[in-house]
Amino acid sequence: MCTIIFKVETKYSDTELKIRDAAKSLFLKKGYSATTTRDIAQESQINLALLNYYFTSKRRLFEIIMFETLYDFLNKMVEVYNDEETTIREKIELASSKYIDMIIAEPLLPTFILNELKNNPTNFLKMPTAKVIMKSQLISQYNDGVKKGIYKKVDSIHFITNILSLIVFPFICSPIIMKMEKLNKTDFNKMMNQRKKLIPEWIIQMIKK
Template identity: 30%
Template sequence: MATENETEYRILRSAEEVFYRHGYDGAKMQDIADGASINKALLHYYFRSKERLFDAVFSAAVERLVPPLFLTLGSEKPLTQKIREFVDTYFDTVLEHPFLPGFVVHEMHRNPDRFRKTIASGNLLDLEGLQAALDEGTSRGEFRQTDAMQFLLNLLSLSAFPFIAARAMQAISALGEEEYRRTLDERRALVPVWMEDILKPCTLS
């Protein structure tokens, strides 16, 4: 190995950028090669085909996005703390890779089976465990009756959607890039509060 697979690294970085931004169908191998300052043939030397290169990028993307979810929510800490930790790590990764959630969601939509295969390393999210934690809080009078799936959907919705729909929201609201970014930053502190509000027993106002 001459260049100590620095080339491979550059390819993956470039491919990431292009695939994240344009999706599989919109991505061009030439652009990826250009981004890595190599030519197309070398690209095919390292990764036989567009399909394979994409698989590498997609797996890495899922790997980057999903484990925090599983790990934080699977731990044995109090639920409110899990929420905070999840939002924090999620915002960290996504502020660094703003197109990541949209990319994964879109490609999953395009081809659900690929994802199943990528993720099906045995470990699905432990919904039952989450439900148990929720029920326990309910019986202690701390939480209202809450379905685990709905809880999870709320957490992900409030965290992910503003990134996925960033462009749309900017257009709809006439907010600039910078202003919108600030709005997103603020949510890091707000989402956990909202999630807890949603969990609290209903106050009959």
């Protein structure tokens, strides 16, 4: 059984959806400061008055998009980590696969989220993320394995941080990696898909006695 902790139910009209999608694309590419309401209106092919009618301000629109992006990003983790039917290795493999697919589809996403967490951490703190993850089925399975002598005793935060960093960090450093190895975008994505199987193996080796 999977437990989904964060729940967002937002129904958009066709016009609101068009504005939201255009704004998200621009915020990902240019960031909040460099994106103007005129840019958003032009990208969504509407006038400024209509944009302001639906979302009142650029800040309000950005906050909605940021919250929904964080929700989607974090909920994938919570859903996988609380699955009672899978092993630790399977959970890590599922998390790796879901996140790698998600970021390949939106490669600017990690930088977008990191910048916002740095500049405005209150959006992140509104979600009960830490408590949910640290009390997840994944952590329970790990602690049970420690008691049985299967895994080394390591602070759980290091366990979670290692999983997330092995998935996300290569995307953040992709320009350096691609230049060092002379990879094009297709080659880099192929490398990241290979990590779906490698990351669970590395994590298990880290914690196994």
